[in-house]
Each structure stands twice: as structure tokens, then as C-alpha cells.
Amino acid sequence: MSKDDHNKVNTTGHEWDGIEEYNNPLPRWWVWIFYATIIWGIGYSIAYPAWPLVKSATPGLLGFSTRANVAADIETFEAMNGEVEAQLASADLTTLADNPDVYNYAIQSGRATFATYCSQCHGSGAAGAVGYPNLLDNDWLWGGDIEEIAFTIRHGVRNTEDEDNARFSEMPAFGDDYLTDDEITNVVAYVRSLAGLENEHGDVAEGAVVFEDNCASCHMEDGTGDRAQGAPNLTDAIWLFGSSPEQVEQSVRVGPYGVMPAWGMNENFDDAKINAVAAYVHQLGGGE
Template sequence: MADKNKHVDEISGVETTGHEWDGIRELNNPMPRWWVYTFYATIIWAIGYAIAYPSIPLVREATKGVLGFSSRAEVAVELANAKAAQAGQLEKIASSSLQEIIADPQLQQFAVAAGESAFKVNCAQCHGSGAAGSKGFPNLNDDDWIWGGSPDEIYQTIAHGIRYAGDDETRVSEMPAFGDMLTTDEMRQTAAYVVSLTGTPSAPELVDKGKQLFADNCASCHGVDAKGNREMGAPNLADAIWLTGEGEQAVINQMKAPKHGVMPAWLPRLGDETVKQLTVFVHSLGGGE
């Protein structure tokens, strides 16, 4: 009785499944034998894999598998091999000067790669992932250096930091608050002169008076030509690169209440080898001298 109720397609003579969509019926053709056997093979393969390798999760761990394979153990071996391969290079870096490292192409390449990794972990938070800096944090890609851009000078800055209280060799400089020494008009005049070195101030008539005020109050640190003094950490004011802000008001704000950046001393935290690698990396960015 059931067979009589089955629908058979008139054209192909094949029974349909009984499913129908908008008058279209589905033929009940059997799957090809090769496909069925392949499907059975995948099931057998999966069962064998689950027995041979760690795969079935339990309450606290997974089944270990009869082959005893462990991806963690493989990673541990790879890390150990990597450290062993690096050991020779690290020993060379430890025993070499910065100039010797830079002069050795292979050693320099290793130091740059390692220094870039250390930079991303320890320095990118302030200087940016590309070392381009931001307001208050120097761009390390240009050639404008407050404390100097030679390898030895970069090493000194990284190793001992800037205004870092925990290191006796840290870089130290302090700009006085001229808001207590100069009037508002005098600061405006000085700012007009500073801006005139790289652009056009809003009140050009103030420049001459500002130049004299600069010579009397600022030239002892920034230089008569306003090009700075790296020994004192006084930035160059005669270029278009600004650290804490650009424009006359930014200059006045800095004169009135100076901002003094702080950088940690990385030598105690990272060690001499890593600081050397950071130095070589920063020096290689293009702005190193």
C-alpha cells in the first residue's frame, strides 16, 4: 500500500523523496559509491586520529593519544633551539662596542631585528609603534635630537633615562618658569621672535624686542642662533619641529609653565645587551647620526 503512494518521476522513472518546493520535486537518487566509501573512510580516519593524538577534551585535560605527541613540547624545543642559535650573537653583542656592532652587517641585522621587538614591547607606548612620536614624545625618525643622535648618545639616553630619579647618570635639564620673570607682553614678544625663526608671527612688529629678550634670557641655553644645546638638553628652536606644541601660544605656555618630560632608565630593567640592540634599532631608523 505504501509503495503505491510513492511518487515516481515520469521522465526519469526515479522515485522522489516526497519533498516539494513550489511544484519542484526532489529525486531520490542514491549517492555515488565512491562518495559513500570516501565518507566512511573519513570516519575511520577521525577515529584513528582521536586514538593516536590528543583530541578528546576531559574535565582537566585532553586524552594524550597513543603517540604521545605534544604541540607544547614541540614549541618548547623550537624556543630552546632559537635561544641556542641566538646565544652566539648575544655574546658578540655583549662583548662588542656599538660601533663594532654597526660595522658588522650580520650582527647589525640581528641587533636591529631584536631591537625592534624590544622597542614594540617597551617603547611604542610613548613613541608609537613606528617611532614617530606624538605631542610631548619625540619622533625618533627625524634628525632632530635634544640629547644627540650618535650611537653612544642614544645609548646613554636609553640606558639612564631622562630626569629619572632612580639613576645618578640620568639626563637632566630644567627650563625655568619665565612667567615669574617676564611680563605677559615680554613673553609675547619673545614668542613672536621664536616663531619668526621658522614662520610668520601674528605681530611681526614684536620680533625686534623679542630678539633682545631672547638674547638676555634664553640664549644661554638655546644658543645665540636658537639652534639648541645638546649638552644641556635645550632643543633647537630654529627648525619647524616642535615637541610640546606649535605656534606662539604654545611657546608662551612653555615659557610660563615649562613641561619637562621623563623617561625611565632602561639599563637596570633590560640589561646591556637589549639596550645595545635598542640603540642600534633607533639609530637605524634614519635620523641617527
């Protein structure tokens, strides 16, 4: 027998088209590590939560819970912030900025709350979108000082949760047998002309008559609006639902009816959180 025959690795006995499969055993160190991982996995599933059940998971002998750890951390930080939270909840918003510690805390807390609950509609930068107000400008229905902002946050707009206190205004759907198609076309042309926009269709003079008869009681005779009753100014360049002829006509025909929740009736909002959001929104630049 040759030397090569002594060193030759045995095969499994399988052969495919002349190709044989060597029977090379795994390194012993690898095998022992593999066994160790099996033992470790069994021990982990016994000691820690591991196997999912119908409504929960096996708790493990050590009773470890990431949820409990997070809850404990939250309680710790709430206790640390308890004093400043109490001051913020009872603060006079008009003088809040005079207390730097509470004010700075309010801004940071309000920023986080806004990102969680408000940015879905008003945008992450609070610039709004079509149908959702821009909070960075000075065009505020119902007032934009910090107290009015807090009231709007607390009670919302046209919602059913806080009907007695919610900000409320309603524009009629003039397309429902109130105005003819020609009257709507004319009043759209007139309304756009108030903001200096050009029109390809409609008679501005005729639209002015329609506006005086149907719209001036809320938007005022000069179109500057009455924000106390939620009627926007039609003479500026700020258009909540768009300024194109089609968008303005849609507003006239259907009557926009945006809704904002009454956050004061949400279990996740207390006085401190409402005041914090009001302070954050107010300091963005548009608050009065």
C-alpha cells in the same frame, strides 16, 4: 484502522490553540554521539587542566601546561641565539655594522623590542608625537650617534630611577613670577620668528631683549640651542611640543619636562637588548 493511523506519529499530548506537538525521537546516531561527547569531556577535564580554582586550575593527570611549553620554546631559542647575543652584548657599537650576522640580528631584535617597549611613546614608525621625539630626523638632543643613543636608552631622560646618569635638563616655568604676560607674548613672537613663523601678537624686538636676558644662556644667542645640555634648536622647523603661538606660550609658561625611563635598570633589558635597540633606532635614518 486505516493505514495512515498506523503511520501516524504520536503526540506529547500537549495542545495550544489546536496546535499539537509531535513526539519525534532523536536519531539514535545523534544520541550516541552526544553521549560520547559527554564521556570525552569528563575524560578531558581529568587528563588536562580544566577547572579554574582560586589561584590556579586543576592540573590534570597528564601535567600538560601551555606555559611550560612556551617556556621550553623560549629556552630553546635563547640557547640557539646565545652566541650571537653574547657577541652583541660585548660589541663595539661603532663597528657593529662590520659584522653582518650580528648586525642583522641586532636590527631584528631591536625592532621587536622597540615595538614592545618604545612604540607607545615614539609611535610604531618612530615618528613620535607632540612631546615625544621623532627618531627619524637628524635633530637629536644629547647626540644621535649610535653610542649616544645607547647611553640615552640605558640611562633615560629626567627619571628618578637613574638620577646620577640620566640625561637631564630643565627649562624654568617662566610663568611663575619670572616674566610678565607681555614679556611672554613678546618672547613667544621672537622665538617663532627665529624659525620664520609669522606672528599676529607680540613685539619681536622686545622679545629679543627678553630672550637675551633669560633664554640665550641655554638656547644660545642665535637660538640654535646646545644639545649637549638638552637645549633644542629654535631656528629649525622641528618643534617637540608644537609651534603654534599657544603651544610655544605653554612651553614658556610651564616649562616642558618630558621623562624617559632608564631601560638599563629594567629587568627585561640586558646589554644585548640595549645595543639592539640602539642599532635599530640608529639605522632608521635619523641617527648620525
